[in-house]
Every structure is written in structure tokens, then in C-alpha cells.
Amino acid sequence: MTMRDKRVAANEPTEIVAASQNEHKIAELSAILEEYGYVVVSRSAVGASDFDVDEDGDSFEANSLKKALATMRATGKPAVADDSGLETDFLSGAPGVYSARFAGVVGKTADYENNRKLLRLLEGAPNEKRKGRFVSVVTLVFPDGSVFSARGECEGSIGTEARGAGGFGYDPLFTPEGYKETFAQLPASVKNRISHRAKALGKLKEMLEGAEALKVPPVSR
Numbered sequence: 001m002t003m004r005d006k007r008v009a010a011n012e013p014t015e016i017v018a019a020s021q022n023e024h025k026i027a028e029l030s031a032i033l034e035e036y037g038y039v040v041v042s043r044s045a046v047g048a049s050d051f052d053v054d055e056d057g058d059s060f061e062a063n064s065l066k067k068a069l070a071t072m073r074a075t076g077k078p079a080v081a082d083d084s085g086l087e088t089d090f091l092s093g094a095p096g097v098y099s100a101r102f103a104g105v106v107g108k109t110a111d112y113e114n115n116r117k118l119l120r121l122l123e124g125a126p127n128e129k130r131k132g133r134f135v136s137v138v139t140l141v142f143p144d145g146s147v148f149s150a151r152g153e154c155e156g157s158i159g160t161e162a163r164g165a166g167g168f169g170y171d172p173l174f175t176p177e178g179y180k181e182t183f184a185q186l187p188a189s190v191k192n193r194i195s196h197r198a199k200a201l202g203k204l205k206e207m208l209e210g211a212e213a214l215k216v217p218p219v220s221r
Contacts, residue, residue, distance in 0.1 A: 016040050016140070019067040019081035021049065028197060029080055029138075032205050040080065048074045055097070060085065060137040061149060063097060068139040068147075080140045084196060086170045088118070088132035088158055090125045099170070111169055115162060118173065122158060130158045134174065134183075136196040138204050148207050152199030167191065 016038050018026045023042075030040040043049045053070045057063040060083045067081035085099030095102040095118065103113035122130060133155045140148040155177045162172035164184025171183035176194060183191050192198055 014038050014078065015046070016078045016080050017046055017048070017071050017075045018042055019053070019071040019079060025082055025197075028192070028201060029082075032201050033080070033208075035205075036208060038078075043071060043075070046075050046077065055083070057083075057097065060097060060135055061139070061151070064137040064139040065141070065147070065149065068141045072141050072143060076143065078140070078142045080138065082136055082138050082197065082200070084134065084136035086118075086132060086134055086158075086174065088122070088130070090129045090131075091121055094121075115170060115173055118158065118170065119160070122160075127157070132156065132158050132174070134170075134196040136200040138197070138200045140204065140208075148204060150200045150203035150207060152196045152201070152203060154194060154196040154199065 014037065016029075016033060018029055018040050020026065021042055021044065026040055026042055033040055048071070051070070051074060053067045055063045055066065057066055064081050064083035067083065068079045071079035071081065083097070085096055087093045087096050095114070099114070100110070103110070103117040105113040133153045136152045138150050138152075156175050156179075157177075158170075158173050159175060159182065162184070163182045164172050164186075166186070166188065167182075167184040171191075173182065175182050176186075179186065183195075
């Protein structure tokens with residue numbers, strides 16, 4: 001019997017703290033990790049919501065790891081983090097790790113301003129040059145130093161105008177390969193199945209199938 005089987009049989013879930021406060025992300029992470037006897041909780045649930053992490057890494061991997069480690073150190077528990085964004089070929093990978101702050105705006109208008117800046121920089125680019133991808137890196141860290149990092153990508157193209165009212169971020173501009181609708185137009189059930197985050201979580205699940213790495217007990221704060 002593996003450690004996972006023993007823990008599930010004993011009904012002894014171990015908490016993993018999500019660096020994100022986004023309930024949708026937490027639900028996605030929970031769906032994967034609960035199979036191993038783990039429960040994903042928010043930082044606020046363990047009294048650690050009052051700190052920010054400076055996402056100054058030069059890659060999604062670096063930022064994801066930094067957020068996961070900061071959360072683990074603040075809580076004394078295993079932690080999981082996601083860092084994601086949009087890469088465009090015409091702009092040599094931009095906005096990339098700066099996706100959320102591309103236009104230098106925060107708050108409710110950030111998505112609108114980011115999309116407007118991206119469209120301006122891509123103005124005049126032919127369709128064959130408007131290729132890009134959404135990227136997500138999910139990192140799971142344990143107090144004993146164990147680290148699991150999985151990267152998922154969703155290829156597609158960036159349109160010339162926003163289409164659709166769903167989703168968030170650059171979703172109204174991004175059309176995934178094999179589809180005519182943008183992420184903002186596709187049903188959530190379809191987006192969640194083909195998205196970059198879904199692919200990263202799928203890879204993370206494969207990495208954890210052996211379950212031996214999931215033997216680290218929670219550490220007291």
C-alpha cells in the first residue's frame with residue numbers, strides 16, 4: 001500500500017496552501033490533489049493572507065516557485081502556486097511574465113488596458129505573425145525541500161479585436177488552435193479542458209502518480 005493509499009484509508013487529509021486567493025484556481029488544484037488525500041486551502045484560511053510576493057522572476061517557473069516558497073515559509077505547510085501569462089511570437093514573447101501588468105495599470109481597468117496595449121503593438125501584423133500561446137506553470141513545494149513543477153501551454157492566435165464577454169485577462173483576444181471562438185466565447189467547460197492551466201495540472205498529476213513524494217507531514221507554524 002502506498003503512502004497515498006494509507007492516508008486516504010485513514011482519512012487523514014494534509015493541507016496544502018494555495019498561494020493564490022482565486023477560488024477558481026483553488027478548485028482546480030483541489031480536484032487534482034484530493035485524489036492523494038490532500039486538501040487545498042487558501043492563505044486566508046490559515047491566517048496568512050497579509051503578505052505579497054514581488055514577482056520579479058524572468059520566467060513563469062521562477063515566479064511560480066517564488067510564490068510557492070513564500071507561502072510555505074509563511075505557513076509552515078506544503079504550498080502550491082501558479083504563474084501564467086500570454087506569449088506572442090511577433091513581440092518576441094511579450095507580454096510574457098509581465099502579462100498582468102503589461103500596461104502598468106492595476107485594478108478593474110487592468111484587463112482592458114492590457115488588451116488595448118497588445119492590440120496597438122500588434123497593429124498591422126499579418127495573421128501568420130499573430131501566433132502565440134497561454135502558458136501556466138504550477139509548482140508544488142514541501143517543507144523537506146521537495147519541489148514539483150509542471151508547465152502547460154495552449155497554442156493559438158491573437159485577434160484584431162476583442163470578442164466575447166466571458167473569461168478574463170487576454171481571453172477576448174485569444175483563439176485556441178482548432179477553434180473559431182476566443183477563450184471569452186467558449187463555454188467554461190471547454191476552456192477548462194483545453195487550457196494551459198488544465199495541461200499543467202494534468203502533468204502535475206502524472207508526476208504525483210507514484211505518491212511517494214507526497215509523504216511529507218504538515219509542519220507546525
